[in-house]
Amino acid sequence: xxxxxxxxxxxxxxxxxxxxxxxxxxxxxxxxxxxxxxxxxxxxxxxxxxxxxxxxxxxxxxxxxxxxxxxxxxxxxxxxxxxxxxxxxxxxxxxxxxxxxxxxxxxxxxxxxxxxx
Amino acid sequence: xxxxxxxxxxxxxxxxxxxxxxxxxxxxxxxxxxxxxxxxxxxxxxxxxxxxxxxxxxxxxxxxxxxxxxxxxxxxxxxxxxxxxxxxxxxxxxxxxxxxxxxxxxxxxxxxxxxxxxxxxxxxxxxxxxxxxxxxxxxxxxxxxxxxxxxxxxxxxxxxxxxxxxxxxxxxxxxxxxxxxxxxxxxxxxxxxxxxxxxxxxxxxxxxxxxxxxxxxxxxxxxxxxxxxxxxxxxxxxxxxxxxxxxxxxxxxxxxxxxxxxxxxxxxxxxxxxxxxxxxxxxxxxxxxxxxxxxxxxxxxxxxxxxxxxxxxxxxxxxxxxxxxxxxxxxxxxxxxxxxxxxxxxxxxxxxxxxxxxxxxxxxxxxxxxxxxxxxxxxxxxxxxxxxxxxxxxxxxxxxxxxxxxxxx
Ligand SMILES: [Fe+2]
Numbered sequence: 001x002x003x004x005x006x007x008x009x010x011x012x013x014x015x016x017x018x019x020x021x022x023x024x025x026x027x028x029x030x031x032x033x034x035x036x037x038x039x040x041x042x043x044x045x046x047x048x049x050x051x052x053x054x055x056x057x058x059x060x061x062x063x064x065x066x067x068x069x070x071x072x073x074x075x076x077x078x079x080x081x082x083x084x085x086x087x088x089x090x091x092x093x094x095x096x097x098x099x100x101x102x103x104x105x106x107x108x109x110x111x112x113x114x115x116x117x
Numbered sequence: 118x119x120x121x122x123x124x125x126x127x128x129x130x131x132x133x134x135x136x137x138x139x140x141x142x143x144x145x146x147x148x149x150x151x152x153x154x155x156x157x158x159x160x161x162x163x164x165x166x167x168x169x170x171x172x173x174x175x176x177x178x179x180x181x182x183x184x185x186x187x188x189x190x191x192x193x194x195x196x197x198x199x200x201x202x203x204x205x206x207x208x209x210x211x212x213x214x215x216x217x218x219x220x221x222x223x224x225x226x227x228x229x230x231x232x233x234x235x236x237x238x239x240x241x242x243x244x245x246x247x248x249x250x251x252x253x254x255x256x257x258x259x260x261x262x263x264x265x266x267x268x269x270x271x272x273x274x275x276x277x278x279x280x281x282x283x284x285x286x287x288x289x290x291x292x293x294x295x296x297x298x299x300x301x302x303x304x305x306x307x308x309x310x311x312x313x314x315x316x317x318x319x320x321x322x323x324x325x326x327x328x329x330x331x332x333x334x335x336x337x338x339x340x341x342x343x344x345x346x347x348x349x350x351x352x353x354x355x356x357x358x359x360x361x362x363x364x365x366x367x368x369x370x371x372x373x374x375x376x377x378x379x380x381x382x383x384x385x386x387x388x389x390x391x392x393x394x395x396x397x398x399x400x401x402x403x404x405x406x407x408x409x410x411x412x413x414x415x416x417x418x419x420x421x422x423x424x425x426x427x428x429x430x431x432x433x434x435x436x437x438x439x440x441x442x443x444x445x446x447x448x449x450x451x452x453x454x455x456x457x458x459x460x461x462x463x464x465x466x467x468x469x470x471x472x473x474x475x476x477x478x479x480x481x482x483x484x485x486x487x488x489x490x491x492x493x494x495x496x497x498x499x500x501x502x503x504x505x506x507x508x509x510x511x512x513x514x515x516x517x518x519x520x521x522x523x524x525x526x
Binding site for chain 2: 069
């Protein structure tokens with residue numbers, strides 16, 4: 001994966017992460033590390049926006065498996081938005097979506113998370 | 118356990134294994150390489166926590182090499198002795214509660230707890246114990262399905278070979294082994310995996326057990342005889358194994374139906390080469406023509422085949438080889454709609470269909486290689502071992518000679 005961008009949203013306890021490109025090699029570990037750093041700092045509402053993410057393979061799936069696990073351990077709430085069918089299929093197959101709230105877009109995810117208080 | 122074959126899962130698994138093959142042959146450093154392969158496993162089976170160990174035969178310990186998702190485990194090692202190594206099945210995933218050896222469990226209980234281990238896989242490269250993988254709890258389902266265990270074994274085998282070839286391993290074992298090229302070993306992973314998938318395809322069709330495997334062998338026999346080598350041989354072999362993969366999404370009832378099929382059912386079955394192509398073209402195979410061989414294995418030289426009604430000159434040798442191998446195996450095995458033909462009748466049938474269904478040049482090669490196999494002139498027979506043994510070699514040889522003479526005249 002080339003890179004990703006992160007923005008911390010107004011509610012302050014929410015972080016939105018946008019992975020870009022291909023999540024298919026060890027470079028994508030940075031995504032998992034970033035999530036963990038936020039969780040560790042107490043920002044436990046994590047939104048991952050998939051609109052700029054391309055293809056995902058098993059290595060990428062491993063990264064997301066790790067993110068889900070860490071969010072569970074920190075008692076956080078993970079939301080996925082703007083997923084394409086290819087992403088959803090893979091995540092469903094792997095049992096990842098079971099632990100995640102999936103929203104059409106970022107706005108819906110944010111209003112859900114703000115509602116959590 | 119009965120398993121539903123999920124197409125997406127299948128594609129994901131094959132692609133992951135192809136990725137794995139590319140990783141182990143990449144120019145990455147050893148540690149990154151091993152880490153990546155561990156990520157492939159954890160991603161395929163949604164296991165958040167896993168670790169990979171290397172066996173140090175001097176200390177008799179498994180030493181931590183890399184891990185995923187664990188904290189504060191640096192320096193963790195596992196205790197393993199010769200008697201344990203002896204009882205481990207090679208590259209077999211064990212639920213740790215299944216390991217009955219007390220000394221192994223007692224010594225490693227603490228480490229397993231720290232690693233949150235649920236599954237332990239001892240890694241063997243051939244007969245040599247080289248390391249182990251520990252896997253934690255899965256995010257999705259708990260236990261592994263039989264087919265998942267098969268895939269795990271293939272991966273474990275690959276990781277074992279990669280470990281074995283590493284300099285680090287050699288240093289630890291004070292051994293100078295011949296540095297076999299990883300590139301060659303990569304072939305095993307493709308072949309083992311693809312073979313496992315081929316078995317799954319054939320399992321769908323009660324009448325064609327091992328059909329794909331035999332087709333692959335027959336195709337290899339013909340291809341070798343016309344002078345193909347190396348990578349091309351591998352390609353046709355893989356094409357043989359996977360040519361009917363499209364059948365996995367066609368209704369089992371239609372495939373196994375004994376009576377005559379109606380028009381709808383026929384067109385349903387005829388979709389399979391296209392579906393096979395659609396599936397396989399999503400996978401980055403290291404062999405370039407496999408997808409086309411597969412797509413056109415029901416084409417005929419007279420242009421009356423499907424799906425594209427290609428004729429003679431539009432068909433490559435690979436397609437013609439695969440089409441013949443496939444049809445010949447169909448003739449010589451029982452089918453839902455008819456019993457098998459004897460070898461004698463099948464060969465006459467091939468002869469009869471020259472220029473319509475089958476290519477003459479390729480068929481001649483097939484007759485020739487079969488003749489050579491019967492005469493024992495081929496070191497590793499590919500066709501003979503799979504045929505019923507009830508034919509008279511003298512009669513078949515006479516027939517083949519007669520056909521060859523007629524075709525040459
Ligand atoms: Fe077929």
